[in-house]
Amino acid sequence: MKTALTIAGSDSGGGAGIQADLKTFAANGVFGMSVITAVTAQNTVDVRSIQNIDTNIIKDQIEAVFDDLPVDAVKIGMLSNPRIVQTVAETLVKYEPRHLILDPVMVSKGGHHLLENDAILSLTKDVIPLATVITPNIPEAEVLIERPIITESDMKEACMTMVELGAKTVLLKGGHLPGDPNDLFFDGNRFYWLKGNRIHTKNTHGTGCTLSSAIAANLAKGYPLYESVQRAKAYIEIAIKHSLNIGKGHGPTNHFYEIYKRAGSAESFI
Structure with missing residues (x-):
C-alpha cells in the first residue's frame, strides 16, 4: 500500500490540519502518517490557543517515520515559527522525499494567524525550494509575492514570481476572487x-488542507503531477458540495462522501 506523511498542526475540531489530512489520505486510498508541529484549541468558530511542539520532538517524529516506514509523498501544512520551519526543512533535506506538497498555511478560516510574520522569509527560503508543488490561496500568495492579486492576469504573474522564488510548480487557488473558483496550475513553462463551480456554503473549514493532501495521495499512488492536481480538485469539489453542517461556524468538508455513497449510507452524512 502506498503511503503519505503529513507534517502539520492538529485541529481539535477535526475539520482541518492533521485530522483533515489523515481523513483525506484514507479516502484516497493511501496509508497516512503524521508529524504534529502544533496543537491548536480550535473549533468551527475560532482558534482559541496554540501550543507549538518542541523542535526536537518534531525532528524525532520525522526521523521516526522515515527510518522505519516507506514515505511515498509528504504534505506540509502549518509551520508556525522560523525554528519549526528550519527544523522541518533541515530534516527533510536529509531524507529527500520524492514528492513534497507545501500548503503555506497562514490564516485560519476564523481569521487567526497561524504563521508568524518572521517565519514567512524562512518558509520562502528554506521550504519552497524543496516542494514539488506549492498550493497557496490568493491571500497567501499575496503575502509571498508582496503585491495584490485581483485579476486572472495577476494570478499568472503571481505564479511566475513564486517560481522565481524557488517553487518548481504552483497551484494558485482562485476561490477568493469573484465568480467561479478557477485555480491556476503553472508547471514552470505552461x-x-x-x-x-462556486458552491454556496459556509462549510469550507479545512478545504486547503484537504486539497493539498489529496494531491499528495495521488502523487503517492503514481499519478503524474497535473493529473494528481486534477483528481484532487474533483475530490475537494465533491467534499465541499456535500459538506457537513455541524458546529456554529464554518463546518467541515465531507471527506468520506464517496465511500459512504458506495456503501449505500451517504444520506446519513449529508
Missing part, C-alpha cells in the same frame, strides 16, 4: 486553468 499555464493550466482548472475550472471550478
Whole structure:
C-alpha cells in the first residue's frame, strides 16, 4: 500500500490540519502518517490557543517515520515559527522525499494567524525550494509575492514570481476572487486553468488542507503531477458540495462522501 506523511498542526475540531489530512489520505486510498508541529484549541468558530511542539520532538517524529516506514509523498501544512520551519526543512533535506506538497498555511478560516510574520522569509527560503508543488490561496500568495492579486492576469504573474522564488510548480487557488473558483496550475513553462463551480456554503473549514493532501495521495499512488492536481480538485469539489453542517461556524468538508455513497449510507452524512 502506498503511503503519505503529513507534517502539520492538529485541529481539535477535526475539520482541518492533521485530522483533515489523515481523513483525506484514507479516502484516497493511501496509508497516512503524521508529524504534529502544533496543537491548536480550535473549533468551527475560532482558534482559541496554540501550543507549538518542541523542535526536537518534531525532528524525532520525522526521523521516526522515515527510518522505519516507506514515505511515498509528504504534505506540509502549518509551520508556525522560523525554528519549526528550519527544523522541518533541515530534516527533510536529509531524507529527500520524492514528492513534497507545501500548503503555506497562514490564516485560519476564523481569521487567526497561524504563521508568524518572521517565519514567512524562512518558509520562502528554506521550504519552497524543496516542494514539488506549492498550493497557496490568493491571500497567501499575496503575502509571498508582496503585491495584490485581483485579476486572472495577476494570478499568472503571481505564479511566475513564486517560481522565481524557488517553487518548481504552483497551484494558485482562485476561490477568493469573484465568480467561479478557477485555480491556476503553472508547471514552470505552461499555464493550466482548472475550472471550478462556486458552491454556496459556509462549510469550507479545512478545504486547503484537504486539497493539498489529496494531491499528495495521488502523487503517492503514481499519478503524474497535473493529473494528481486534477483528481484532487474533483475530490475537494465533491467534499465541499456535500459538506457537513455541524458546529456554529464554518463546518467541515465531507471527506468520506464517496465511500459512504458506495456503501449505500451517504444520506446519513449529508
